[in-house]
Amino acid sequence: MTDASLLARIDRLESLDAIRQLPAKYSLALDMRDGDAWVNLFPEDVRVGGGKSGRKALRDWFDETHSMQFDGTSHHIGGHIIDFDDPDHAQGVVYSKNEHECGAEWVLMQMMYFDQYERIDGRWYFRRRLPLYWYASDINKSPVGDRKMRWPGVPPYHGSFHDLFPSWKTYWARNGQPHDGPVEPAAPLEKFIETMRRGAPLPKPRVRS
Template sequence: MSENEGLMARIDRLESLDAIRQLPAKYALALDMRDSDAWVNLFPEDVKVGGGQTGRKALRDWFDETHAMQFDGTSHHIGGHIIDFDDPDHAQGIVYSKNEHECGSEWVIMQMLYFDRYERIDGRWYFRRRLPLYWYASDLNKPPIGDRKMRWPGVAPYHGSFHDLFPTWKSYWAREGRPHDGPVDPPAPLEKFIETMRRDAPLPRPRVRS
């Protein structure tokens, strides 16, 4: 690669980072303002919706039906965002999100993160997939102490899979506070921070709530 090609690749990477970082913020704004067209256009045309359905129209139908039934209003606050590139047109990311939901007589607060896959198509970055992982959801006046911290009105409490993507959570508590054996692992390779932390853990299958 020539010096000019290397410079152009670095500029492209910086522009891609900025475009990808804007995706979760656009997602939150479109969701909170109930602009379902803006929201589904953050995904590619062939987005998989579930139940064998694909496409933005099917995703928009799911969006409109789900949010009309569950929430009177929402606010999504985006936190830290880690991005690793698989190649110039594909990347993955971890995004923290702290959310508030008006659910009738209850005000439900939530802490979660997303495991994202991003893809650039015809010069534009999209979400290829968003996997939501939840720590808790509970009425503002009811701290979610104990197990099964996902506590929506009218729904039996359940586990939200917040820690299930990263096996270190279970191994840490399995040591019961004892020091870690062995040497410190070397730093993760460039663009492999998320993959290194995951240690080939399988993807969890949590319930989907925004």
């Protein structure tokens, strides 16, 4: 093994560790309502929406959103898959199960994030987080049925949890019949998420953290 290849492998391991910490830092900063710590997980030129950009605009959104909608939150991070596009760019999927105190209701949520990461000046950031929701419902109400996103005072809606991966619809379209095609080859290294997406477009976000 050459010195260059060894250094590249060490760099990859250090990058994996740094990226894996991002969702945990995101959750802690969000739950503790530390807007400065939260926005500094994103680059200085982060896009906020509505033509706005920058950490100050993102912090304004953070303060307004979480003071109006939630009395308290707790985010529990699950499995985290990371694929590298190149040494300074990566993408990931991370599960999150969240609890929200919303006035008289205690809303449980199951979701995942599709993330894009970027290393800038030696530090890894979220370039983008796309939330994909399965359900949100008061702890005393089952979320079974359609439109599982059920927030107090908001009409139920679809949360796009399965929309990034076409296999969900393909599986149910077979109506329980076995797959009659050959087993596809394993995903190439660093292409697991891309292979599962099969070219599916990104769903339009509807943000509830």
